[in-house]
Amino acid sequence: MSHRTALAGGALLLVSALALSACSTGGGTSDTDAAACTPSEGKVNLTFTSWLPGIEDAVAIWNDENPDIQVEVQTGPNGNGGTYKNFFNQIEAGNAPDLGQIEYDALPNFRVQDGVVNLADCAGILDAKSNFIDWTWNQVTFGEENAVYAIPQDIGPEALYYRADLFEAAGLDVPTTWDEYAADAAIIREQGGYITNFSQSDINAFAGLVWQAGGQWFANDGESWDVTLDSAESTQVADYWQGLIDEDLVGTVAPWTDEWNAAYNSGEMWTWVSAVWGANTISSGAPDTSGKWAVAPMPQWTEGASAAGNWGGSTTAVLTGSKHPYEAAQFALWLNSDADALTAMNKSANIYPATVDGASLPAFADGLDFYGGQKIYEVFAEAAKNVNPDFTWGPTMTQTYTDVADGFSGAVSGSGTLLDALKTGQDKTIAALKAAAIPVKG
């Protein structure tokens, strides 16, 4: 390259940079102005991105009943698997779908990025409060007055999925405490299996365990964030699983892979502590084990206690840039509280609604063949009542998950420990918050 062309290229870059800076100062981010929530004229078409299996069925019911508000579903990978990335890019580019599925743990991240619309002034939204389980409403309002950033969809109360047939054949009782669980792990290992697989990349599952133990990872006093990934409860949970990993009592297959499905399908893995929606994961990933599973409450840290964790659960949010927030809000509210919609979503994705009445839907009274005919939702309904209602998620959870997962991956392959990973995650989260100019202690 001659000096002349290099210079010309540089000049071109400069010009385009200036041109872009000129256009972008005009745009700016749109206000999440709740007052603008009024019905649109004429027929409205909405787009909705979700990764819930079979969400189309529920949406089809709406489209039949509301010819003037048609919703088009786009499906994608699960949130942290790519859909959140897409949302953030689309919001930045100003072409986000009207509605998006966002898990509770990611909602603060979207609020910090000004990516979700406050629906408080949309008709009927504030009044819907009493329809939803308290802690879910708390998550979507951030405990603030006149704020509703999404409509709760489902919750993920956790329980213990276990292979009833294998436990019976081995003469083992279902573990009720984590101590018993560890003791069973050793016995199962002697028989060639693993009690479970430690999901090194499902940091939200680990958070669920910390949640059960009464811990917190974040606190927000309105002025700044406090990050406590290495809290006492967190340390307790990390040390427990580190012990199981050190003694090779748990599998360490990467989760959500064919390898992982194969490990469950072949009977190598005996249990899974997971959320209610995990019922669908097992039945689709390990079809050969049909009828052999059962569900029991989570093992406890204190004997006789009944604390449960929560893993996942989603909301339906109206994304920044939507031209029809009123219609979008009405759809979101309908989708997550209408009995037919909730039944359809439960049928296709085993989700457990976030509404107070959801648990009494007929669909939840049925026994499931895959689980030996057990009425598994009774276990989860009980667990849902025992979930600590106050759990705060941080404003950059995708980053926190990624950084802790990097450390956990190291820990399962022998470099460092889970606790080291939490400490590194703590430092990196604080650094990431500072880099994004989000006030943080420490």
Place this chain on the structure above:
Amino acid sequence: MTAETKARRRRGIRHPVALAVFLGPFTILFALFYAVPIGYAVYQSLLTVEREGTFGKATQVFGGLTQYVQVFQNEAFWSAVLRVLTFGIVQVPIMLGVALLLALLLDSPLVKGKKFFRLAFFAPYAVPGVIAAIMWGFLYSPKLSPFTAITGQVDFLGADLILWAIANVVTWVYVGYNMLIIYSALLSIPADIYEAARLDGASQARIAWSIKIPLVRPAITLTAIFSIIGTLQLLAEPQVFKSFSSAVTSTFTPNLAIYSTAAVPNVNLAAAFSVVLALFTFALSFGVLKYTQRKDNA
């Protein structure tokens, strides 16, 4: 510049319409898909975010080189750069060595079935990179591989071997491509040079070593530079392997680190990372080019 071209330039552009027709499409596409995105990245990298309170509205302000300070303080990014450099130092010579060997074999008069082998060696390049990575991921997998006898013993997806498992995939995909470039350079060598060599009593091996390889050096340099750029920009293979192996972290390669930063989302920092990586890649490939040219001239 010769006197003649200078004279022509003084007379002005003689065919403005033709010039516009020939250069227009390139210039427009170049500007839209190259210059503007790069300019936008540079612009984004100079901004920084300010906000008040935990959920305060963010405003982008000019931050000068703030993001670049963070780039240079980011250990994970630089260890990723170091990792791909290690990868490149081992993988690029092996890949180009094999490519050269295959090209020479194809060019040798002793080999039969050239057309078949030419296509066979090139075939992996026709497999999209992501598909190739998924395929190899299954081949390496300890439980799902058809070769569990080997993969059950050797943990290709573990922390020790994963980089070289990826190197193997990259080599498999790109050997044929590089071979083809070198092979076409070999085809352009005039036959009378070989004839002269044979008259002097040179063997096929001697011809390959003393005539063919020196004459295709520019092609080898070209493939080397493509490979260096490709190595520094590794993304698809490690991204796919993330779902097979826990040893691939979110900052395994520089591009993966940029990808995760953009997912936070912290676009300004991600843009600064990208600009630094681009400059680094440019400097490195330019350095290799200069170095080989100096050796050629000496």
